[in-house]
Amino acid sequence: MSEEEQELAGAQREHWQQTYGEHPGMYGAEPSEPAVHAAEVFRAAGAREVLELGAGHGRDALFFAREGFTVLATDFSPAGLEQLHEAAHAQGVAERVSTHVQDVRRPLPLPDASVDAVFAHMLLCMALSTREIHALVTEVRRVLRPGGAFVYTVRHTGDAHYRAGTGHGDDIWEHGGFAVHFFPRALVDHLAEGWILHEVHPFEEGGLPRRLWRVTQTVPR
Template sequence: MHDHQGRPDHELGEVQRTHWQETYTEHPGMYGEEPSAAARHAGDVFRAADATDVLELGAGHGRDALYFAQSGFTVTALDFSATGLRQLSDAARSRGVAERVTTTVHDVRAPLPLPDASVDAVFAHMLLCMALSTQEIHAVVGEVRRVLRPAGRFVYTVRHTGDAHYGTGIAHGDDIFEHGGFAVHFFDRALVDALAAGWTLDEVHAFEEGELPRRLWRITQSLPRRGGTAPR
């Protein structure tokens, strides 16, 4: 599969990896130290579900992973930027939570490096709306389902097709548009619903973030308990 610029999807992904590495190097701690509003919400959801271990996809330099660790969760933080994860590890040590944080360099286009049914909760802030094809996004969510225990919770955020950048900039096909070197896959509601098949879709919450502002959905969904089926 190729994008509209004639580049294979995997090449676009590698370009994005390099861009993020350079960005984290030039702007360490670029998102600040305060956790995102989505992470605060996810922490409440995870505590209410009696979760103890959390997997974060696309942890970056770690403001949300550190929040989860400081809230008492054991955190596995994955990102394809080794630079961002080094910043996260350094911050975890300085805050005294290093024993609760494990970092692994990982590209979510590959299977998650965790066993089946090994975590209680998964969090992903704007990871699924990076330069991933619809097929790759479905594969990631399939992997999330695999590593979650029964009744596990998944909270993720994505920019959606109501965002001001949707349909503008460099078009790569499959609702992916690039601005300032960053490619974004904008979600429509049909994709959200498709990704929730077999789950309980607990909430789709619209919110705004940043100066543009970016328009996002925060999705909360849960797996059935062992032997059960998720109502739709």
């Protein structure tokens, strides 16, 4: 990681830690639409264990747990994960949820072929370089069992904030304190090499609205 990448990563970590601290439960209690879709995909594939990357304060991780999945929720914000932990106890699903502070630039803390499914809502389009994104998807592939499903969402280059704010290179733009790596379609296709790519579904979220792709791909058996 270059010095500039390290500085950006550190600034974003502090930004998210402060944001979750000042705005507990900032995304609400209802699951995201991609998580509802992912639960259907995971259930159809016979999945029992879900790894969520970038779980934040846990609205989707808690939803997966209520749906009967065992969930490992990771994030690089201890503040967000503490809120998740407290909510899991309050909702009576603590036995199905574990948390781990994780910077996705590091190897995932799991053995090879050890989970059934992986979910990441807007995690891959955080302030990660293209190289780091490829390395992360390689790690996801490593920890998934054959036939395992990976559902992720990313903001793309058709989004209104693309090329707005401060540019950091590599299609990373910072607006309002949040740095986003906006995905061209070619990057989605490159990340799916060696996988079975089932869907690249466009959708919108939020008041701007944010423009995203929901990607569903599986490890060949």
